[in-house]
Structures are given as structure tokens and as C-alpha cells.
Amino acid sequence: MTDPDTPADSTEGHGPQPAAAQIAAYLAARMCHDFISPVSAIVSGLDLLEDPDAQDMREDAMGLIAASGRKLAEMLSFTRVAFGASSSAEVFDPRELEKLAQGVFAHQRAQLEWAVEAASLDKASARAVLNIAQMAGAALPLGGTVQLKAAQDGQSTVIAAESVGPKARLRPEVAAGLRGERLPDGALHGHWVQAYYVHLFLTDAGGRVYAEAEGDKATFAAVIPALAP
Template structure:
């Protein structure tokens, strides 16, 4: 394993820990309150808190399992419905984010699924005040064309994330925040595809073209 591979794995692990800390912390608080609470109504609220934290944790683990991990079984293609479900669930954790989904594909190759999920993650994070996340996928000939547009009152997209997508930041200088963008760039390079991005005052567009296979 190279130093770059170790660095990338460490950053992904840091990102996972960061994003799972909030829902797991919520469950911890719920358990602590439940242990000391005797009022039935308050105990019911504690149980609701635990259930909410468990759902959020499970959703994020499923999402990250495909976005960062080697999941997907032995099938050549991942179901479109499964990827859509994960994006909708992740967006539901944001602040008033509406998802528009158009996918003309029989299924997603693992590289295409990872690019789409990481793009969607960046798009959701770019909408701290809510907005619309538009996902479009076209499978034609031997290629996947993926486009994600995040549109809202405020677009949060740091210059460092753009540089990670462009490849102007070396792997050793990536952070837990920029590692999804760096991973997208690496996948595109390894598969012979390409990615691009553009930001305006009210929108962020992320695009990728990947070989089918």
C-alpha cells in the first residue's frame, strides 16, 4: 500500500467519524435521559430520539458504504432505485432540500455510483439554507453522463473543494472535507473519464462522463 493510499484511507475514515458523530451522539444522549427519566411522556420522547438517531445512522452508513467503500456485491450494475433512495434519504437530513431525479440508465456501475453519490453529497452540503438538488443521469453508448445541479439562496462551495476536483491539490494535502472531491477525481482518472464543475451566485453544477464498464 502506498503512502497516498494510506492517506486517502485515513481521510475517508475521518470523514466517516465526523459525519456519524452527530446521530450517534443523539442516541447516546437519548440513552442517558432514558436511564434517569420516570415520566412516561418524557420516556416516550427519549425513545423517539433514539429511533431518530438510529435511522440517521443507518442511512448514513448505507450511503457511505457505497460512496466510499467496496460495497455492491458481485453484480455488474447497482440498481437505480437503490441509489435514488439513498440520495433522497441523505437530502432529507438537510434543510428544506427538494430533489429532482431523472435517470435514463439500466443500472449504475460502481464507479458511476460512487461519482454520483459523492457529487450528491457535495451538492447537499452546498445548500445550507435549502434549495433544489437536480440529478440527471444518461447512459448512452459506452458512457455515463452524470450532472448534478444544486440551486439555492446560498451556495457553500469552497475553493479547496474545487481544487480537489481539478486535481490541483495533491492527495497528501486533501482533508476530510475535500476527500469526496478528491475521490471523484481519482475515480475519473482511473476509469478514463472526466469531471468538471462550475459555480455561480445561486447554483453549483457538477458533471462527469465515465466509460460504461
């Protein structure tokens, strides 16, 4: 588990950090992994439509294409804000962010309870909210509930997510990434790179992020200073 008293940029004793090109490659691979499932399903549906021996499955094929198309659109919309720089906006409406997060949770076993009190979120806080929400959902492989909170505390935005469910877990590679440590030997880079990316942009913003897991609960938290006027 990560230590809340350890700064997010503490990397002493963990070897050289990965190059920017390697991080970009890992992020690209992560996105491709997220998109390939609905794309493959759409192709399968189209193949059924074109198969003269499968015309009795036309309705099923159309349903598969429609559902997979919605999933792909929701994943793309989420990714553009969570990982990209698709918008020139520096301030985000939490209601729009909730739509993005709920779109992703619609395809997970966990349920999301959105309790963001902040009236608006800057870009770093918006990215943190979305990424923490997704990591918190992934911490519940057998389902459960993620309660996500975000509020202004003085000159900072405070974000907290509690994942409660059977066999809640914090993957070692996720914990390492949030601490700013390099990918552990034999670990899956898709889980690590998201956490490491969160560490990078929150450190750049002067913030901190940490997580811990105990019993059937995993907790993620971040503090991000407000941007100077």
C-alpha cells in the same frame, strides 16, 4: 471554479499529492464525522431513559433514539456504496441508488429531484452519482433544490447535478479536490477528501469530473466511459 476543458487529472504546479495512507485517514475521519452526530444523539436518548429524574422525558428520548437510529442506518447504507466496496455487484439499479441518496437528503436542507434515465449504472458511475448528489446538496447551505440527471450517451455515462438556492457555493477545497489538487492550506479535509476521492476513482475509470458555481447555482458534471465487455 473548475475548468471543464481541464482534464480531471491535471495537477501540474500544485505540489506533491498526498500518500494513500493519508487519503485513507482523511476518508475515515470524514465517515466518523458523518456518523458521530446520530450516535451521540442515540447515547443522549439512552442516558435520558436511564435517568430516574427524567422519566417525564421518556417519550422524547424514544423519539430521539428512533430518529437518530434511522439517520445512522441511512448514512451507513449510503457510505457503503459511495465510499466502500461492500457489494460484489458491478451493476446497480438506479432506483436503489435513489433510495440511498434520498435517505441522506432527508437530513439536509436541500431537496433532491432524481432524474436518472439510465437503466443501470456500473460501479464507478453509481459511486459518482451518489457522491455528486451529496456534494451538490452540501452546496446549498440555506436549502434549495438539486436536480440530478444521469443518462447513457453512446459508450459513456453522463452525470449532471444543478444545485439552485440562495447562496449556493462551491467550496474552494471541493473544487481543488475535483481537479486532483492537494488540500489547500487551512482548508477542511472533510470536504476536500470526498472530492479528491471522486477524482481518483473517475480518473482510474478513464472519466472526468468538473464543477462550477455562479450566482445562486452550482453545477457538477462527470463523464464515465462504459466498461469494456
